[in-house]
Amino acid sequence: MQGFRHRGVALALSAAIFCHASSTVAAEPVAADWPNFGRDGSEQHYSPLNEINVSNIGKLGLAWYYDLESGFTVSPPVKGDDKLFTTTGHSHIRAFDAACGKLLWEFDAGVREIAQSPLHMSWGNKGIAWWNGRVFLTTTDGRVIALDDNTGQPVWITRQFELTELRNSNGAPRVFDGKVIVGHGGADISPVRGYVTAYDANTGKQLWRFFTVPGDPSKPAANKAEEVMRPTWKGNWYGKGGGGTAWNAFSYDEELNLIYLGVGNGFPYNQQLRSPGGGDNLFLASIVAVNADTGEYVWHYQVCPAEQWDCTASQDMTIATVEIEGKPRKVLMQAPKNGFFYVLDAASGEFISAEKFARVTWAQGIDAKTGRPIENPGIRYQDKPGLFELWPGPQGAHSWLPQAYSPRTGLVYIPVMDVGALIGSAPPDATGFTAGMGVTLIADADLPGSRRSYLKAWDPSAQQAAWSVELPGDWPGGVLATAGDLVFQGRIDGYLVAYDARTGEEVWSFKTVAPVVAPPISYSVKGKQFVSVLTGNGSQGGGILATGNAAYRTDYALPRRLLTFALDGTATVPEFSLPDLVPPDDPEFNANDDQVTAGAIAFATGACIVCHGTDAIGGGAAPDLRFSPMILNPVLFKSVVVNGSLKLRGMPSTPGMSDEVLEDIRNYLRQRAKQAASETAAPQLRDSLPTHSKKNDASEA
Ligand code: HEC
Structure with missing residues (x-):
């Protein structure tokens, strides 16, 4: 395969105009940087820069690009010290001059050499972090590494779990106030007990570890969190693992000194096996606030009590001050897989409101007094014959690709999916993808109205959509909002698009060769603003749920690139003619x-x-x-x-x-x-397809 084609052609001709050779770096305000996955602890995916704005967006062009190898390329770059850093799914890190794209160094963490199981090579890396002259990464095989940002040499390396464990760490590490926060996945395939770990960013020393499900019930409770969790589990869960891996989202509020953990699903999914006799099973599918210094439990909110359909609260948690009943209030906002948009008090966890932002059949609504879901009758599959529809399915109404929030518009921009599933009970010993979990779950069923996606601008105060755009395919890209009143998002059909943040009008687009699903970022160098994004698909449940995008060319072999844009950029990407997809000629074959x-x-x-x-x-x-x-x-x-x-x-x-x-x-x-x-219709690019982009009124949203 042609993974390394064009490698080294980092500098497009016009890039030279952005390249300042000077080595004296003026101390720039933080606004110029993008050090963490969501830029800062609030995870707003919002850049306060406005040089590029709705008035001049027409002049936005490609400043420079760099070709990457095949593999997962779905993470946002990070920027600090006037350098831009990228990772691939296999933790191959590169550092660039953030102004002109000159490659400064590379560090390959060697995941493919070290990997012991397919698990270590699936679900590629979703991001990295930068802090105080260092770049931080986690590898899928469990290492946590700090690199010197000048040389790319490791400063420290530690492990969050052993190579033999069935865990996979692919979420972006966050660095909040000198602490590296890391989590991992695994609760979809193995009986693990989830936890989140904080390390000292200077030394790599472990500061605290927070377990998300309780430990051995024959021993005294280890801490306050365990006292809260234990009464919500029944039977002999310990040894079955319980699950609750926190594989993606963490947020931080400096003023409240709280770190928020987004906790995932249970293992096994079927609660009758996991916790016979019921119980809420804390902290599965919960947002948990912990003291940033000690990791001690402060509050929690559970989005799916007694989770049993791969419901997670692992989606990003946006911290912002918004108007609630006419008064400003610091809130946490999450649009988890289950299809409700939640607004909670960031300090206390108090439930404020929740409304449906996608098609939902598992619950009617959320009780305003108790903050608990009002489940629809018959939605729990135990002892129920046959399969029935579940909306949203395990792909979720929103997955890990992040939403963005603009304090200027007060809107949250959510990549939304309507993808339904079929669900039903299954004996624990049955074969099938999830049957061992005590459930038959057909994640990507061919249901009417399914496999659709949208960009929705959500008003958290009014709890309704301000505008909505329908997108091609069913895997909408991560979102960036900027102070230029722009919203950037990539699409499965190979376009990076900018929308007017207030109206949803498409104001700019750039055609790449490959799909764009990674979240874009924005930063500046010496006052000049850039927008940067990776191209390439490969993150949809690892790569499982591809059916909804089958009409588009998402090929493994499409060129994957780092693209960086600026006003007056004139670079172009090389022509690439898509090879025809032809099944091998096999006339002898007679299927048995x-x-x-x-x-x-x-x-x-x-x-x-x-x-x-x-x-x-x-x-x-x-x-x-x-x-x-x-x-x-x-x-x-x-x-x-x-x-x-x-x-x-x-x-x-x-x-x-x-x-x-x-x-x-x-x-x-x-x-x-x-x-x-x-099959007659081979996959095509957007040019030869009718455009799916459609702006809807709020009433249709
Ligand atoms: C962790 C992800 C992953 C898993 C799991 C995986 N593959 Fe692959 N497979 C790949 C990648 C990546 C390549 C392309 C490697 C390259 O660039 O040459 C590949 C290539 C292949 C190829 C060569 C295709 C070609 O035309 O070059 C075959 C055949 C294949 N895989 C079969 C399988 C089978 C059968 C299984 C299950 C037993 C499997 N793979 C599991 C990632 C995976």
């Missing part, structure tokens, strides 16, 4: 139904689906195997899948796989290739 079915199950229950996609439709995380000539060659196929010949390119090996299973999978893929050959 049993073998194909066995192969489909092995593909789904083995790790393949995570990177190569549902129904083997590639979503950009890995090649689309329906178009791979390798599926006709049993020897090559085995060398890749069993012997790991492409491991250093991100394709994990499965050494224990029998020849029989290997052949089942290969035949399933040949069958999928045959089906692809008979």
